[in-house]
Amino acid sequence: MWQDTSASYAPSSSQNAYYHQPAAPQNAPLQFYDQSSFYPGSRSSLEGNVGAQGNIAQPGATGGFGGNIQPAGGWWTAFGTGGFEGEPPLLEELGINFSHIGAKSMTVLNPFRRVDENIMDDADLAGPLLFCFCFATFLLFSGKPQFGYIYGVGLLGSMSIYTLLNVMSEKGIDAYRVVSVLGYCLLPMVGVGALSVLVKLDGLVGYVFSSVSIAWCTYAASGIFVAVLRMSDQRLLVAYPVGLLYGCFALLSVFNVGGSGK
Template sequence: MSSEGWEEQYGGGQTSGAWAGSSDPQQNNFFDPNNTVNFGQEQHFQSFDYTSSSNYQPTVTSVSSTPSMFVPGPIMNDMENGGGINEEDEPPLLEELGIDPNAILQKTLNVLNPRRSTDPAMLQDTDLAGPLVFCLAFGSLLLLSGKLQFGAIYGVGLLGCVALYGLLNLMSTNGVGLGVVISVLGYCLLPIVGLAGLNVMLSLQGIVGAVLAAAAILWCSWSASKLFVTALAMHHQQPLVAYPCALVYSIFALITVF
């Protein structure tokens, strides 16, 4: 086949653009690399208006205030709402433990000075820190003098507190709690603790020891009865309350001397 026949058959001589072929779309299937007329010159770009972006308002999708099963609710900040506690506003450690050093000091002064006026409301506080310290000090002083009596101290003390608790509830109309009885009897043990301290330095088995022991028993029973009468408003009944208190403290005095 000749070149003329090839061009006549496939329309090579009728190309007018980049693609060779006739006006028939079925024959316009070949590309002429030599013809670059109007190739890549008529490019149309779409123009965008960027000035309208200032009027753009995003759509806020409302979220239900009730959290779903898998979406946690909003976390409230206690510090922003004023519900938090700063380090400066935290109570002291002794106050968190229920120990009031001022109340312990006031009750100790009332024991050392039985004539001192006492606030009845202060005696309703069941403070056991002071009695525990005094009992440990009493047992430690007895241990220094060669007497291991911790079990006797706590056993006699508990038995005396329960007996006096029942007696005071029978004698008074207001009634008294067991914690109050333990607190008062424990604080009033202080003169016996002083007697045990003297026993470490000198022997009390004699006339001097008997006199000091009697004075300590009288001091403890008078202070305890005075506190009970003030707390329970048992006027003119202090001698009746002082007698069972003296029996309890007599046992502690005998443990100290002998």
């Protein structure tokens, strides 16, 4: 028996409720989407006019964006405190910040002031290298060319202090900050080196000033290490190896190591 099944493939009334499609006119082109729903208005408003100088302007807009960017100042502006607009100064990108160097130097020169435990969050080596160079230069002017001894003792001493601090403390500290603290606290010893240019330190005056500088450097460095690592009950244990390190620098400033003795 033949049965007409063409109606079984036709959409039912329940399906029409979900899939309602408007009747398309005959011989109408296929349209996948209506451009007016995505782009209200004419599409020509989205197309800007690009001029010969690189300026992009839109019809009806009050102004355009220029393609030429002019710096706020000359090329020397990058070396100052302001730099170019929206960019840090070139010296800060190289790790040289004179305001931070001055703040840490004042902390060393005033060791009795309370030390902030976050003072070495922005540790740098610009100040320590500057102080070591000044110390070696002053000794050179006094007839003691000891650049190699200064950098050698500083390197071995920093490695030793770094090992001891990480063994003694629970928080730990990296070698970069250890070198930074020891270098900044060398500042009083730089004053002794400057004094050696004017006065012979191999005598009572030199012994007194060298002892004072050792105590000053040791007190400042141990205070910073204790504040950063929160080791308030172990300051004497930290000060002992640090004092030995600065004692070596004092010996280099008083005596002519490897010299002729004249």
